[in-house]
Amino acid sequence: MSKKPAQSLTLFLLLAPAILWLGLLIVLPHVEILVLSFSERVAPRVYAFGFGNYLEFFTEPLYWRTFARTATMSIIVTALTLVLAFPIALYIARVARGRLKAMLLLLCLLPFWVSELVRTLGWMMLLRETGVISYVLQAIGVTDQRIEFLYNDGAVILGLVYGGLLFMIVPLANALESLEPSVVEAGFDLGGSRWTVLRRIVIPHAMPGIVAGSIIVFMLTVGNFATPVLLGGKNGLWFTEQIYAQFITRFNWPQGAAFGMLLLVLSSAIVWAGLRLTGQSLGTTLKQA
Amino acid sequence: MDLRSWDQSDAPFTEQRIVLRGKPGSLFRTMRWPGDASFWRTSMAHSTDLDLVNVTKRFGSHAAVNDVSFSVAPGEFFSILGPSGCGKTTLMRMIAGFEHPTYGDIRIRGRSMIGVPANKRPVNMVFQSLALFPMMSVGENVAYGLTCRGVSRAEAEGRANRMLERVGLKGFGDRRVTALSGGQRQRVAIARCLVLEPTLVLLDEPLGALDLKLREHMKIELKQLQATFNTTFAYITHDQSEALVMSDRIAVMNQGQFEQVGSPRELYHNPVTPFVASFVGETNKWHGEAAFTSNGSVAVRLPSGTVIQGQGKMADKATLAFVRPEAIALAQDSSALSGLPNKFEGRVSAVLFDGANSSLLIDTAGFDQPVRAVLPQAGPLAGLTVGAPIHVGWTADAMKVFAA
Incomplete structure (x- = not known):
């Protein structure tokens, strides 16, 4: 029995950094924001408890439309990332061997050694009116005018897919790697076409990876700030911009806090709905991813 | 008419x-x-379900399968027996369509399979790991091949259930494959093939992962399944007992080539190469020199100078002599062995008790290794112990002699 208190102390000490991290940096600010979001300004410097900040979101079309737009585009980005990442992950997991496999994973990782802001600025250099793509198109005579590729939804989606790719490839490749080669062979042997084997064997097997990757990419995309602002410009209208505007421009912290909470709750609801629709459970996903 | x-x-x-x-x-x-x-x-x-004609498979300069030809008749249980790395898996994968022969032709019911992809061949395979689809239920596993052929879902399910019933898994259709025992998984893997009524079922050491008791049971069950469905089975294994018990014919494979093709009895009693003699069944093996040859009988001089009499066609000096343990007669006194050309005196050096497969090792003068014989478990010699003096002997017919 004498060992027990010492053991629990050790456990506590080992867990302390994690608990402090979660408590101070995640739970505490969220509680603070939650409390803040329920305070309404009734007069200068006078605040009262109320749901007004939340009602504002539903009554002012700009806000909920911005959120709907953000959510829709994030779903599109997630789907595009999945479609692009799947063959890459399949190649890394099933075809590439040894050094090639390590090289390919490293190539996926390499862009993330550079800050997101710098990467986004890189895209701007490529896409802007005086940028590389416009210049090349002019040089080879496809067009005689400069073309602006920036500041539209396409540019935003491009940038977000690029940023999400790695977070999709890694869980997908992990899931696909555990698929026994003989199971795929059995799929062919029993008469399955490539498409049947992909649809009935490979994809169901990779489902936990698909779900994990999609959740990560969706959450990162919904909460992204720099990419939509820089690549979308004035047309960007991302929900995080509204939060930024409330906190920084309008100096309406309670409103910004309410938007922050709404972003958390609504995007979680979308993930939950996605899981229900595909018949997946978060538990099995977390276990396998 | x-x-x-x-x-x-x-x-x-x-x-x-x-x-x-x-x-x-x-x-x-x-x-x-x-x-x-x-x-x-x-x-x-x-008239044949499967023909391989001069099939060769090279990986670089290494020939994994070297000029192999054989035919399998309809309804036959044909085994390919060989040590690991002998090329039998490559051979099977070529028949299934996962590898392509460098030379030669593979024909199923007379139709060449060269260029026919695996999913278009009338051949189904039971994998070593079974390769059941873990994402599907037992019923879906069995119905998979049917739905691939465009059979409607309802009919595929019905046929899958009937097939499960025939292999003794009635009512298992909705279970997860992970919830089955080893023997049940085995039967699902076979049902999944048989439901497609293939010309040929390939089995790649499917009993390897099972424990001994279940393996013995599945040997008999597989043979019975094969007989009831009257489907041609091609079975590959490194386990000679599996091959001997189940097969109608066995091909013994070594280093990419067939050493001998024949019935289990033929292989056991009349091996044509020293490899077959030593690989199939337990045997005593001695190196020696051919001392005298006449008319099929060979006298072999062992390094110690002892001469033993056997059967074989000998040309070279260096020879290998093989005698099955069960062909060695044991006696308390030499007079009981008086009719035998080979008779020696020895002493029991070890008793290897293994039920019906028990054997004795007998240190015998003139032999560098102890002679292996079957342990008598009834009669006057029952209860032999280490150190007991004993006389051993065998007929010339029982000893097969080959060039080394």
């Missing part, structure tokens, strides 16, 4: 079935008569 006049054994099974079961009205339309040239063409092709 008298149907009995043509050789029934050559008549293809399917055509016979039409004669026996077809409606009289449809007989003339569905049946091709022996007078018709097309009948003979297909009939000749049907």
Whole structure:
């Protein structure tokens, strides 16, 4: 029995950094924001408890439309990332061997050694009116005018897919790697076409990876700030911009806090709905991813 | 026309079935008569289910399978027996369509399979790991192949359930494959193939992962399944007991080539190469020199100078002599062995008790290794212990002699 208190102390000490991290940096600010979001300004410097900040979101079309737009585009980005990442992950997991496999994973990782802001600025250099793509198109005579590729939804989606790719490839490749080669062979042997084997064997097997990757990419995309602002410009209208505007421009912290909470709750609801629709459970996903 | 006049054994099974079961009205339309040239063409092709013609598979300069030819008759249980790395898995994967021969032809019912992808061949495989689909239920596993062929979901399910019933898994359709025992998974893997009514079922050491008791049981069960479905089985294994118990014919494979093809008894009693003699079954093996040859009988001089008498066609000096443990006669005194050309005196050096497979090691003068014999468990010699003096002997017929 004498060992027990010492053991629990050790456990506590080992867990302390994690608990402090979660408590101070995640739970505490969220509680603070939650409390803040329920305070309404009734007069200068006078605040009262109320749901007004939340009602504002539903009554002012700009806000909920911005959120709907953000959510829709994030779903599109997630789907595009999945479609692009799947063959890459399949190649890394099933075809590439040894050094090639390590090289390919490293190539996926390499862009993330550079800050997101710098990467986004890189895209701007490529896409802007005086940028590389416009210049090349002019040089080879496809067009005689400069073309602006920036500041539209396409540019935003491009940038977000690029940023999400790695977070999709890694869980997908992990899931696909555990698929026994003989199971795929059995799929062919029993008469399955490539498409049947992909649809009935490979994809169901990779489902936990698909779900994990999609959740990560969706959450990162919904909460992204720099990419939509820089690549979308004035047309960007991302929900995080509204939060930024409330906190920084309008100096309406309670409103910004309410938007922050709404972003958390609504995007979680979308993930939950996605899981229900595909018949997946978060538990099995977390276990396998 | 008298149907009995043509050789029934050559008549293809399917055509016979039409004669026996077809409606009289449809007989003339569905049946091709022996007078018709097309009948003979297909009939000749049907007399074997599988033909390999000079099949070679090279990986770089290494020939994994080297010029192998054989045929498998319909309904036959054909095994390929060989040590690991002998090329038997490559051979099987070529038949299944996962590897392609460098030279040669693979024909199924006379149709060349070169260029035919795995999913278009009338061949199904039971994998070593079984490779059941873990994302599907037992019923879906069995119905998978049918739905791939465009059979409707409802009908596929019905046929899958009937097949599960035939392999003794009635009511298992909705279970997860992970919830099955080893033997049940085995049966699902076989049912999944048989439901497609393939010309040929390939089995790649499917019993390897099972424990001993279950393996013994599955050997008998597999043989019975094969007999009830009357499907041609090609089975590969490194376990000689599996091959001997189940097969109609066995090919012994070594270093990419077939050493001998024959019935289990032929291989066991009349091996044609020293590899077959030592690989199939337990045996005593001695190196020596051919001392005297006449008319099929060979005298072999062991390094110690002892001469033993055996059977074989000898040309070279260096020889290998093989005697099965059960061919060695034991006696308390030498007079009981007086008729035998080979008789020696020895002393029991070890008793290896293993139930019916128990054996004795007998240190015998003139032999560098102890002679292995079957442990008598009844009669006057029952209860032999280490150190007991004993006389051993064997006939010249029992000893096979080969060039080393």
